Structure formats: C-alpha cells, structure tokens
Amino acid sequence: MVAQRGRRGGSARQAGTPDADNAPTAEMPTVADAPVNGAAVADPVRARSIPEAAVARLAVYLRVLSAMAEQGATTVSSEELSAAAGVNSAKLRKDLSYLGSYGTRGVGYEVSVLVGQIERTLGLTRKHKVAVVGIGNLGHALANYGGFPGRGFPVEALFDLDPDLIGVPVGGLPVSHLDEIPQVCAEREISIGVIATPPTAAQSVCDRLVAGGVQCILNFAPVVLQAPPHVEVRKVDLAVELQILSFHVARRADQEASENGVANNGMVVRS
Amino acid sequence: MVAQRGRRGGSARQAGTPDADNAPTAEMPTVADAPVNGAAVADPVRARSIPEAAVARLAVYLRVLSAMAEQGATTVSSEELSAAAGVNSAKLRKDLSYLGSYGTRGVGYEVSVLVGQIERTLGLTRKHKVAVVGIGNLGHALANYGGFPGRGFPVEALFDLDPDLIGVPVGGLPVSHLDEIPQVCAEREISIGVIATPPTAAQSVCDRLVAGGVQCILNFAPVVLQAPPHVEVRKVDLAVELQILSFHVARRADQEASENGVANNGMVVRS
DNA sequence: AATTGTGAATCACTTCACAGCA
DNA sequence: TGCTGTGAAGTGATTCACAATT
Structure with a gap:
C-alpha cells in the first residue's frame, strides 16, 4: 500500500528525512548527535553502533508494533511493517538487523520479540524522569500530557519564573521557581529536562538543568x-519546520513555472 | 502531544525533481535529487539543488542573523556565524554557497544581504497561511503563538470536533468544525495545515486538509x-524525541560500563 | 515458496584543504 | 593577510540484489 519504490526513470525519492546532526549544542532539526570530535566512538564492546537515523525509526516501528500487538497480531513481515511505518522494506530490515537476528526466514518477525528488543535497545526498560521548564501555553500542554508518551517518561518537576504560578499545581504537580532547578532536579533524579520557555531564558535554564x-x-x-x-541536546523548532515547508512550496511553484515554459533559461524540455 | 521533530519519515513521497534553473540571478533551488543518469534527464542546465539538511540549517542561520542585525551588526564572518549557529565554519560556507556567492573574501558576509538571500531561498517573501486542527492543549498553544514565528505564517483557520468549542474564539479566531476543513481551507487559501489532534483523528484530518x-x-x-x-508532510513527534534521548542515555551508560572493564550484559561492576 | 539478513553499490552529506580574491 | 568558495576526499546512510534459511 504504499510506497512505491523508485525505479529508474521516475526517480521517486523517498523522502525519508535524513536528519542529522547536532553537535555539541543543538543544531538542526533532526537526529542528533554526531560524534564529530575526534575519534569519537571507541569500540563499543557489544554494541554495534546503530546509525542515528535508524534510532529515530526504531521508535516509530515500536509504536506501530505496539498498535499491531493490540490488534492481536503475533507475527509481521518486513513488508507489512515497513508499509505501516512509511519506509521501504530493505531499510526496515537493515534497521532491525542492528538489533540482532530476531526474524525467521520465510516467516517474518514475532511482534512481541521485536517490541522487547527495540525497547531494550532504546533504553526503555528503565524510567526517565522528566522536568518541564516554562509553564506557558506549551509547557502547560506538555505538563498535562500526563506522564508523557508511552509511560516510562514521568513528569516529576515543573518550573517557571512567574510568582503567580509558583506552588500552583499543574497536572497534579506544583510549580517551582527557576532558581530551584538545580536542587530539585538533583533531588528527584531528573534525567530529561524539557525547555519550553521564551528564547531569552533558555540558555540560563539549560545551565541550571545541567547543574542539576x-x-x-x-x-x-x-x-x-x-x-x-x-549532555545530549535535541531541539524541536516550530519556526524551522515551517520554513522548511515554505521552501518546498517555493520549490514546487518554481518547478511548475518552468514546466510551463516560464522561467528557466528558455530551455524547456519536455517530452 | 507533542513530539518530536522528525524528519519526514513516513509517508512515502517522492521528490525526484529534475530541476532546471539556475538563471544568473533568479534561481530557485531545489532539493537534491537523484541524478539518475541515463537518458531520462534532458536538462542540460546545471541544476542548483540544496541538500535537505542544508535547508534546515539555513532557517537557523536566518534566525541568528536577524538577532545579529538587531544588535547592529552589519557584517559577519563564517567563523562567527557558524559558532553562533552551532555548526562548523566549513559547513556554513558550503551551505551559504548554495545561495550563490554573496560574501567578500578577506572580509565576510553582509548581514542584510544574507538575510535577504536566505529569505528568498526559503520562500519567505510570500505569506503562507496556516490552519491549526485540534484545539486541545497543544492546538491552543499553537493558535496563541499569535501569528506564528517570524511573521509570514499567519494562522487563519482553527478546527476542532468538540461542539463546545465551535464558534469560540481562540487567539482571536473562531473555531470551525472538522467537517468544514475542505471548504474553509480552500476559501481562505490555506497552504499549511498543522495537525494537533489525537492520533485516531489524524489521518482523516489529513485527508480533509488535502481535499482543501x-x-x-x-x-x-x-x-x-x-x-x-x-503534499509535503513533516512530523514533530515528542515520543520519538524522548526515546532517542533515552537511547543516548543508555548508550552512554553502556560505554561507561565497558570503560570500567565490564563486559557486557548490563551488570555494573565497579572496580 | 517465502522472507530474512547482509555485502556491495549507490547516494547524500560533511569535512578537508587550498586556490582565489579583496 | 584574511576569509570566502569549492573541488576532492571522507564518512555515513540508503538501496540493491541475492544467498541463506525456514
């Protein structure tokens, strides 16, 4: 059902979005981290290191698999799973192969096994406590998410600058002051900090989270x-996302224009 | 929900774009595309295409440059700009080179020129009307963003399913019913649809947006x-972002363990 | 017969390193 | 001298295509 693969001629390209980068700080929207510095990854003993891009997709497969399990599926083929996840089957199989060999040739994969292996690989067998900083519109939305997605990411601290908000429970948890970030984060063993403040406050909040x-x-x-x-930093940037979309609109408009013989150097070549 | 940003991950899309262009002054970039040699491509004109990853970074450079301009800076070197954007200078220069040659050797770039060129390339010289669907916590946050980031992305329609919400103004704009999506989007010439609904409604909303x-x-x-x-689809997936962070925590723990001479299986042994 | 797992090829992105210019 | 712009090399990710396996 989906994806047709590109063959020659038609150049169908999957847009899989490559993401990629992220450096010491945060950079683009995509996957993150690049070892960049120096030698980087030494030799992870047992870990065959998994490409960054594959990690992001594993999370998607996990969600799809969970949905399938709920519907009673017990086995799934790479073709089915890849269609549901919106990637091609070769990529899916390659991604799964980073986990080890858990499929059965001629048959497919057992859903529960795959779920377990992906969870293990992504480190989801342990809880990761979350703090949300900046209880504005977005922070509110995040705090109310009610124990973040998929369980395993409980929100255990909220912070803001506004005196009127301090002490007020949001989603069942009272808001603390920014100044308390280091202490509270340390006490509660927060491992993930979510910054939803205005841009001017973000760096200082970041520093306090790190201190915590x-x-x-x-x-x-x-x-x-x-x-x-x-400290691993990832970013979610609405403005950047919109601008990327804008770029694609512009590109498309351009293409149409040149297909109509408009711009270009007058060299329209059509069949 | 919120979620992460991802790249486009899923839907199959094709973008093969044989482009053409590259006129002396007005060239509109395209995303990189499969060259596919062969006879197919009939376009002799050298296509100027911008890697997808570079497009995302251009949006970041634009924001940094705008901040610099506000502080009175008139010129900037690749070294300065790249540091502020969190990338290395070679990458920055390469990225800017996709726009054309707008720097001065031995000096640097003129801030205002760069801002203008990036805006042109990203298609920001035209407005892109936005509709937000799903006025829950997140939708509310988005609607109130007040004419989205950076101007140029005015929110001009809101939709939800909840009867109690229909007609109620949110951020100055009344909420319409999901059923009206195709009609309203067409009338108001919405070019970007933002889906902030629960997952079960998303595909149907997507279909209606496309219809609109x-x-x-x-x-x-x-x-x-x-x-x-x-239709260009991008996704922002909070669960995926958190899980990627989780992976990095796990990886790091793993590395530390092996640095301490622990072999494998999880058991931490300290010397 | 069906489907996985993977080496090899291809494609995309990044970084190097230096020629060219102000 | 200083800094841009870019070919070329390097690295990483995706896709192909087929042998291996049930």
Whole structure:
C-alpha cells in the first residue's frame, strides 16, 4: 500500500528525512548527535553502533508494533511493517538487523520479540524522569500530557519564573521557581529536562538543568543552546519546520513555472 | 502531544525533481535529487539543488542573523556565524554557497544581504497561511503563538470536533468544525495545515486538509500519515524525541560500563 | 515458496584543504 | 593577510540484489 519504490526513470525519492546532526549544542532539526570530535566512538564492546537515523525509526516501528500487538497480531513481515511505518522494506530490515537476528526466514518477525528488543535497545526498560521548564501555553500542554508518551517518561518537576504560578499545581504537580532547578532536579533524579520557555531564558535554564545533573535536554525554545558534551541536546523548532515547508512550496511553484515554459533559461524540455 | 521533530519519515513521497534553473540571478533551488543518469534527464542546465539538511540549517542561520542585525551588526564572518549557529565554519560556507556567492573574501558576509538571500531561498517573501486542527492543549498553544514565528505564517483557520468549542474564539479566531476543513481551507487559501489532534483523528484530518488544497502538513500526532506525493508532510513527534534521548542515555551508560572493564550484559561492576 | 539478513553499490552529506580574491 | 568558495576526499546512510534459511 504504499510506497512505491523508485525505479529508474521516475526517480521517486523517498523522502525519508535524513536528519542529522547536532553537535555539541543543538543544531538542526533532526537526529542528533554526531560524534564529530575526534575519534569519537571507541569500540563499543557489544554494541554495534546503530546509525542515528535508524534510532529515530526504531521508535516509530515500536509504536506501530505496539498498535499491531493490540490488534492481536503475533507475527509481521518486513513488508507489512515497513508499509505501516512509511519506509521501504530493505531499510526496515537493515534497521532491525542492528538489533540482532530476531526474524525467521520465510516467516517474518514475532511482534512481541521485536517490541522487547527495540525497547531494550532504546533504553526503555528503565524510567526517565522528566522536568518541564516554562509553564506557558506549551509547557502547560506538555505538563498535562500526563506522564508523557508511552509511560516510562514521568513528569516529576515543573518550573517557571512567574510568582503567580509558583506552588500552583499543574497536572497534579506544583510549580517551582527557576532558581530551584538545580536542587530539585538533583533531588528527584531528573534525567530529561524539557525547555519550553521564551528564547531569552533558555540558555540560563539549560545551565541550571545541567547543574542539576540532567543528562538530556529537549529544547522547544528557538535558540541554539550551548551545553557540555556529556549532555545530549535535541531541539524541536516550530519556526524551522515551517520554513522548511515554505521552501518546498517555493520549490514546487518554481518547478511548475518552468514546466510551463516560464522561467528557466528558455530551455524547456519536455517530452 | 507533542513530539518530536522528525524528519519526514513516513509517508512515502517522492521528490525526484529534475530541476532546471539556475538563471544568473533568479534561481530557485531545489532539493537534491537523484541524478539518475541515463537518458531520462534532458536538462542540460546545471541544476542548483540544496541538500535537505542544508535547508534546515539555513532557517537557523536566518534566525541568528536577524538577532545579529538587531544588535547592529552589519557584517559577519563564517567563523562567527557558524559558532553562533552551532555548526562548523566549513559547513556554513558550503551551505551559504548554495545561495550563490554573496560574501567578500578577506572580509565576510553582509548581514542584510544574507538575510535577504536566505529569505528568498526559503520562500519567505510570500505569506503562507496556516490552519491549526485540534484545539486541545497543544492546538491552543499553537493558535496563541499569535501569528506564528517570524511573521509570514499567519494562522487563519482553527478546527476542532468538540461542539463546545465551535464558534469560540481562540487567539482571536473562531473555531470551525472538522467537517468544514475542505471548504474553509480552500476559501481562505490555506497552504499549511498543522495537525494537533489525537492520533485516531489524524489521518482523516489529513485527508480533509488535502481535499482543501493545502500543500504542506505539519503533523504533531503520533501516527504515520499517508498523503499524496504532492503534499509535503513533516512530523514533530515528542515520543520519538524522548526515546532517542533515552537511547543516548543508555548508550552512554553502556560505554561507561565497558570503560570500567565490564563486559557486557548490563551488570555494573565497579572496580 | 517465502522472507530474512547482509555485502556491495549507490547516494547524500560533511569535512578537508587550498586556490582565489579583496 | 584574511576569509570566502569549492573541488576532492571522507564518512555515513540508503538501496540493491541475492544467498541463506525456514
């Protein structure tokens, strides 16, 4: 049902979005992290390192598989799963092969086994406590998410600057002041900090989260954060997303124009 | 929900774009595309295409440059700009080179020129009307963003299913019913649809947006959308973002373990 | 017969390193 | 001298295509 694969001629390209990068701080929207510095990854003992891009897709497969399991499916082929996840089957199989060999040739994969292996690989067998900083519109939405997606990411601290908000429970949890970030995060062993503040406050919040010992930061503020290398930063940037879409609209308009013989150098070549 | 940003992940889309262009002054870039040699491509004109990854970074550079301009900067070197954007300078220069040659050797770039060229390339010289579907916590946050980031993305329609919400103004704009999506989007010439509904509603909303003629969709719902190839879909998936962070935490723990001489299986042994 | 798993090829992106210019 | 712009090399990710396996 879906994806047709490109053959020659038609150049169908999957847009799989490549994401990629992210450096010491945060950079583009995509996957993250690149070892960039120096030698980078030494030799992960047992880990065959998984490409960054594949990690993001594993999370998607996990969601699809969970839905399938709920509907009673017990086995699934790479063709089915890849269609549901919107990727091609070769990519899916390659991605799964990073986990090990858990499929049966001629048959497919057992859903429950795959779910277990992906969860293990993504580190989902342990809980990751989350703090949300900036209880504005977005922060509210995040705090109310009620124990974040998929369980395993309980929100255990909320922070804001506004005195009127301090102490007020949001989603069942009272809001603390920004100044308390380091102490509270340390006490509650927060491992992921979510920044939903205005851009001007973001760097300072980031610094406090780091002081509080958080290991990862998910940044919704439209700024490039500077953080030490041991802290993983990812960003979600609405403005960037919209601008990328804008680019594609423009590109498309352009194409149409040249197909109509408009711009271009007058060299329209059509069949 | 919120979720992460991802790249486009899912829907199959094709973008092969044989482009053509590259006129001395007005060239509109295209995303990189499969060269596919062969006889097919009949376009002798050297296509100027911008890698997808570079497009995302251009949006970041634009924001940094705007901030610099506000502070009175008139010129900037690749070194300065790249540091502020969190990338290395070679990558920055390469990215800017896709726009054309707008720097001065030995000096740097003129901020205002760069801003103008990036805006042109990203198609920001024209407005892109936005509709937000699903006025829950997140939709509310988005609607109130007040004419989205950076101007140029005015929110001109809101939709929800809840009867109690229909007609109620949110951020100054009344909410319409989901059923009206195709008609309203067409009337108001919406070009970008933002889906902030629960996952079960997302595909149907997507279909209606497409019926209403929107060209791009930004999906916050945690599902893989199927959309026709001429519609650009991007997704922001909070669960995926958190799981990627989780993976990095696990990986890091793993590495530490092996640095301590632990072999494998999870058991931490400290010397 | 069907489907996985994967080496090899291809394609995309990044980084290097330096020629060219102001 | 300083900094841009870019070919070329390097790295990483995707796709192909088929042998291996049930």
